[in-house]
Amino acid sequence: MLDLERLRALHSVATYGSVSAAADVLHVTTSAVSQQLAKLERETGQKLLERNGRGVRLTDAAELLVAHAERILSLVEQAQADLEAHRGSVVGQLSIAAFPTAVRGLMPAALRRLGAEHPDLRVQLREEDPMQSMPLVSRGDLDLAIAQDWNNEPLPLPEGLRKGVICDDVADVALPSVHPLAHRDAVELKELAGDPWISSSPDSICCDWLLRTLRAIDSEPRIAHMAYEFATQLALVGAGLGNAILPRLGRCDVPPGVAIVPLAEPLTRRVYALWREEAARRPAIRAAVTALRAAAPPDVPVPAMAGTATMAS
Structure with missing residues (x-):
């Protein structure tokens, strides 16, 4: 009989590429992983790992076993989910990763609600960009990822994941209060062509999106400064150093010298749980998605389609 934890150790080595990386993910020592693999080799009568420079590589027998382990571990997870659903209780542990503005704008209220309504549920939150968190959910290292896409740039859904809509987040433009268009009721994005812009850091989804959005109106972006935090971006706008496009979910207190102006053709991002x-x-x-929807601020609408039925979509 194959031992499940030994299969999990081999699957982790295959997924993460080394014994030490597998140990980090499994929260055990490298020695513990090596011992599990040695026992699995004795159990199967097959050599599973071979030296490859300073690392290891999987043998053909190990590759065969990993393919079965992936299906076995998936069935175990499904069995656990079915048992929880049969019992109907919100218990156990739930790991969630969310991008920074969702951590600030949604998670405090959602976690407070989950704690009050489901005291036997232990939730662990981490801040993570969706490009990093979605693969972690696919591999089973996280239970939920909070991700986003824009109405002009849909989010590709990785195979094997499902999603539920949390809310729609509208973006406004932040202008220096001395800007000629700062006191308008609304502004066309093309009216700002040629202006300097404040962007997120260059390795972020938000920066890539801003560049593509501005280029779509035939405006080659003039990125004057980059700052990861929206509060810092607003401070730079207030100093007259450029404009910024800020989603309402991530907006903090607006400092002096900044005017927030809606866009005539709204840019909206949809926030999902995966x-x-x-x-x-x-x-x-289900409880976490419900709590996240309830946590959406009044100016960040929850779409009508975000009902319970979307949990099955």
């Missing part, structure tokens, strides 16, 4: 198909029946997943 989870694995195998975990779709977990009451904890």
Whole structure:
């Protein structure tokens, strides 16, 4: 009989590329992973790892076993989800990763609600960009990822994941209060062509999106400064150093010298929760999505389509 934890150790080595990386993910020592693999080799009568320079590589037998382990671990997760659904209780542990503005704008209220309504649920939150968090959900290292896409740039859904809509987040433009258009009721983005802009850091989704959005109106972006935090971007706008496009969910207190002006053609990003198909029946997943929708601020609408039915989509 193959031991499940030994299969999990081998699967982690295959997924993360080394014994030490697998140990980090499994929260054990490298020695513990090596011992599990040695026992699995004795159990199967097959050599599973070979030296490859300073690292290791999987043998053909290990590759075969990993393919089965992936299916076995998926079935175990599905069984656990079905048992939780049968019991109907929101219990256990739930790991969530969210991008920075969702951490600030949604998670405090959502976590407070989950704690009050489901005291037997333990939630662990981490701040993570969706490009990093979605693969972690796919691999089973996270239960939920909070991700986003824009109405002019849809989010590709990785295979094996499902999503539920949390809210729609409208973006406004932040202008220096001395800008000629600062006191308008609304502004066309093309009216700002040629202006200097404040952007997120160059390795972020937001920076890439801003560049593509401005180029779509035939305006080659003039990125004057880059800052990861929206509060810092607003401070730079207030100093007259450029404009910024800021979603309402991520907006902090607006400092003096900044005018927030709606866009005549709104730019909207949709915020999603993503989870694995195998975990779709977990009451904890449903409870978290419900709490996140309830946490949306009044100026960040929850679409009508974001009802319970979307949990199955």
